[in-house]
Amino acid sequence: MQTMSFPRCSGRLSGDDQSTRRPPPCSSCRGPKPRRPGAATSGLPTSRQMITISSASGAGANRIGPCRSGDDHSAKPMSQDARMAGCGGCQEDAMLTVWGRAESSATARVMWALGEAGVPHRRLDWGGRFGGGDDPAYRAISPHGRIPAITREDGFSLWESNTIIRWLATTCPEAGLWPVDEAVRWQAQAWMDWSAAPGRVIGPVRAAYRRAEPDADEMARTIAAAAETFAVLNAQLQGRTFVVGDQLTVADLALGVVVHRWFRIPEALERPDLPAMEAWYERLRARPAYQDHVVAKVSARPQTLGMGD
Template sequence: MRKLWGRASSSNVMKVLWTLDELGLPYERIDAGGAFGKTKEPGYRAMNPMGLVPTLQEEDGWALWESNSIARYLCNAHAPDSPLYPRAPRARAAVETWMDWTLGHVTSPMVTIFFTHVRLPEPQRDWAAEKKAREDAGRLWKIVDAKVTGQRFLCGDDLTLADIALGCWVHRWFALPIERPDLPKLAAYYEALKTRPGFVTHVALPLE
């Protein structure tokens, strides 16, 4: 049985869990990271030198880390014809563009907002940084709002890895107790994501 190392509350672990469910692949999840520890142990560092989560371990012991790489690998290795990761070069490039955009642009401000409201104790909360991050994130979400006008998902009417990469942050944007610009197409996109059982099971959860 393949194993996925990582706590369920990690946004990066959520991406892989959702991908595994979309592809119908069996797995065992092992709590690791945060309060669960394990990531500093030599055995774990041999699989993942960064000591972060998630790490995917296949049945033969081969391991892979970095959530976007794991998601792409799962499609390539176990479901090469899945629409999650289309083969056509331009369609695939579009998916990868949004995956990279999420990692390079959306993650930083959203982490600041999320940690300020959920993870950090009150004395450590920097509300000026939160305000700037919320303004930056709002500008980025306007790009998504424009992109999904007239289509269900980021790259058309089929779910792809682009949506899986972005989905956790979409949920947190709407679930956090913050002021948000009125973006009706983004809200409709959030509702479309909720039609996917893997999103509901692994991503659209109470914030912790």
């Protein structure tokens, strides 16, 4: 069996981010599968130990994890994709790990997606003050050393938050995050790719108001530039519940975190009203997974002028 070494675990398993939600109905056994007590942590690293796993192309890659629920999987074999995803919680041996600190916007996006899909997972603090981005073993998973990345014990790994979200949505179709209609599906892809644009303009806004001595002109200029970009999303949301229709999709998952940052700009700063986007933001805030992984984690400290990093 081929083996591959994953980065040493920092031991910071974030308990609040272990999925406690009930998994969605399993696509294979057609019914919710109860989780084994302790399944979220058994066999997983507890301190700085090396995780050795079988490679995705190795002998264990296509193995269906033993289902301990007594469900009969032979009636409807799992698809290859569902097996690789461990979707629905039936592949307990293939517990998904998210590498990334909770307050990172890219990590929060993935965590929110996992919460929406109800996929069992754990998160390890990684990147930023926790370090690890330069660990050669982590670089093997995430080539530019950025967070987040995901790994499974059978060797599957992936990086780039939007790609992880696409993978999740397509391997867990039960979650309904991947539009069935072809035209809508491609619109969602376009909005996902466009999500880099608001990502680029919100950074300068945050840098401007957080400076020790914020400059009024710089703040006004960066907010105006950001508002121009966010107005594009506001126009798209007019008359729609979510970005590409009446259902939450990958497009919302790609954009929801950066919009949270926009609405966290200190109230003292003037910014144009974007009513359709604000109504959509309120709809997102009503979702428990968004509350847990975005509102409670990203820019959670009160945002004030001159607050520093």
